[in-house]
Amino acid sequence: MNTEKKYHRAKKSLGQNFLTDQNICRKIVDAIRPNHDDHIFEIGPGQGALTEHLINTAPKKLSVLEMDDELADRLESAHSELEVIRGDALKFSWESLNDLDGCKIIGNLPYNVGSKLIWDIVSKVKTLEKAVFMVQHEVALRLTADPGGRAYGGLTAWVKNFADTKYLFKVPPTVFRPQPKVDSAVVAFFPRPIEQWPESxxxxxxxxxxxxxxxxxxxxxxxxxxxxxxxxxxxxxxxxxxxxxxxxxxxxxxxxxxxxx
CATH class of the missing domain: 1.10.8.100 (rRNA adenine dimethylase, C-terminal domain)
Structure with a gap:
């Protein structure tokens, strides 16, 4: 990892917390089960902690969506094979991915927008094969909760009508820079067949x-x-x-x- 990445100042306004633990990065990338035929779409690559591991798996295509222009510039300079899309994930047209034969989506999602992004992605990307997201631990519990529990809520009921979810593992604050005040967790999403999706x-x-x-x-x-x-x-x-x-x-x-x- 080069020194430029090391000293990039995280922007609180963008909810930036950069992953620094390579073992955690590998575990997250392994969870998406990348292969050479995949089109992988990464949300918020930041300094490229996950991106570099994804590149090493040699997918058919790797696209990243980054809101921070400075980080997008660095990724483009460092990795010519990347498709770098600049923009806000909340405003991105997720339906545009339906033009693909299939895709996998991965990302370390900012705490303040993670639930909204997942709500949109699972219900709009009909070509989704699998997704793996790191979110705030509390949100991970909601995404994987069973009916009747305290964590079960609107997000759970919505997401589980489009995808099955699986809690993978907990991530401590110590693997981030700057360190968040709460734990994170990684959740996998397995889309349900389109014919089972809500008609309305x-x-x-x-x-x-x-x-x-x-x-x-x-x-x-x-x-x-x-x-x-x-x-x-x-x-x-x-x-x-x-x-x-x-x-x-x-x-x-x-x-x-x-x-x-």
Whole structure:
């Protein structure tokens, strides 16, 4: 690693925390299972900690999305084989990746935008083969939670209608510069078949937000204005109790109920 990388000042406004532990980098890259036929897309490569390991796997194509122009310049200079895309991941057109035959997405996501990015990526990239993201530990627990637990929430119900998730390993603050104040964790995402995706993502999103904005209330109370004979029939058929709270519903039940919203 060259000295230029070593002394780049992290920008708090961009949520930059640079990985410095090569063993952790290798574990994250290994988790995506890269091969020579892959088109790999990395979010926020920063100083290239993951990028350099990805390059060594010799994928068919490696694209990186970087918001910091200075770091993007360095990556372009150091690695001519890279496709460097400059821009904000929150504004990136994830649907554009649907023109590919398939892709894998990887990244050390900034804490302040990680949940929003994952929400968009899993529901918009139909060509996604696998994703591996490092996020705040608390978010990792939410992404992989089971119904009924405290960590289970709207993000869980949404993501699990598009992909299966797996908690891989915890990452301590000591492997970053500067060190964050909380632990991180790495999560893998395995997309569900397209035919299993929600027919109306808008309805599902609306229902999830409606219910979890009042997560302490019973379903019958929250859904009082939407209640109909068809909805009542669904509750009976699915053996869902009206006095349940939102976190008691499975992702599949959220999807089923969303058709009545």
């Amino acid at each position: 993502p808008e309805n599902l999103s609306k229902l999830i937000k409606m219910l979890f904005q009042k997560r302490r209330k019973q379903l019958s109370t929250i859904l009082k204005k939407q209640w109909s004979p068809e909805m009542e029939e669904w509750f009976t058929r699915e053996e869902v109790m009206t006095n349940w709270r939102p976190e008691n519903l499975t992702p599949a039940q959220f999807l089923g109920l969303s058709q009545y919203i």
